[in-house]
Amino acid sequence: EDQVTQSPEALRLQEGESSSLNCSYTVSGLRGLFWYRQDPGKGPEFLFTLYSAGEEKEKERLKATLTKKESFLHITAPKPEDSATYLCAVQAGNTGKLIFGQGTTLQVKP
Amino acid sequence: DAGVTQSPTHLIKTRGQHVTLRCSPISGHKSVSWYQQVLGQGPQFIFQYYEKEERGRGNFPDRFSARQFPNYSSELNVNALLLGDSALYLCASSANTGTANYGYTFGSGTRLTVV
DSSP states (O other), X not given: OOEEEEEOSEEEEETTOOEEEXXXXXXXXXXXXXXXXXXXXXXXXXXXXXXXXXXXXXXXXXXXEEOSSEEEEEEOSOOGGGOEEEEEEEEETTSOOEEEOOOEEEEEEO | OOOOEEEOSEEEEOTTOOEEEEEEOOTTOOEEEEEXXXXXXXXXXXXXXXXXXXXXXXXXXXTEEEEXXXXXXXXXXXXXXXXXXXXXXXEEEESSSSOOTTOOEEOXXXXXXXX
């Protein structure tokens, strides 16, 4: 069964304290792994798509990496405005179905 | 250019009632997907439509149905509402059914509360 697990469920950081979020996945025929950011009461906002092991993508203070079993979202020197829930999702097979993890809620304190 | 628009933004319904949620995709996008997000969890896939045809269905009861119109907008219908249907309903659009290089773009959702 295709499955996505994110850890930790919640993470509290001080401003400037770098850390990583983990996304472990089990899927047949990975077509893409997605990272989204979601603010309370809003829809998910697209961050990255990764397609194959070894791929890396960066955007401002965020860097996403992918292996055959997991993905990491590295946050360098976070700011309070980075506080949000970060969602990981995988797409498998030939459908457009995304399978999401439960998310990691990040709080960055000034 | 307008993003994915969903209406209404909030809705309160009574158990047993019926509800219709609406979604307009990004201009040029032909695929619309619906997700249910219960508080504290990740979104769960309900349906995908492409070119007015159903291309995927998640593990939801037959009380949930959807359709896509010629202009690619979509409706999600839920009959015989239960308290457990209370959630944020998200619509996502993409240009096609395959892997989207720029991700699937989500709307802000409809918050449904069943009392």
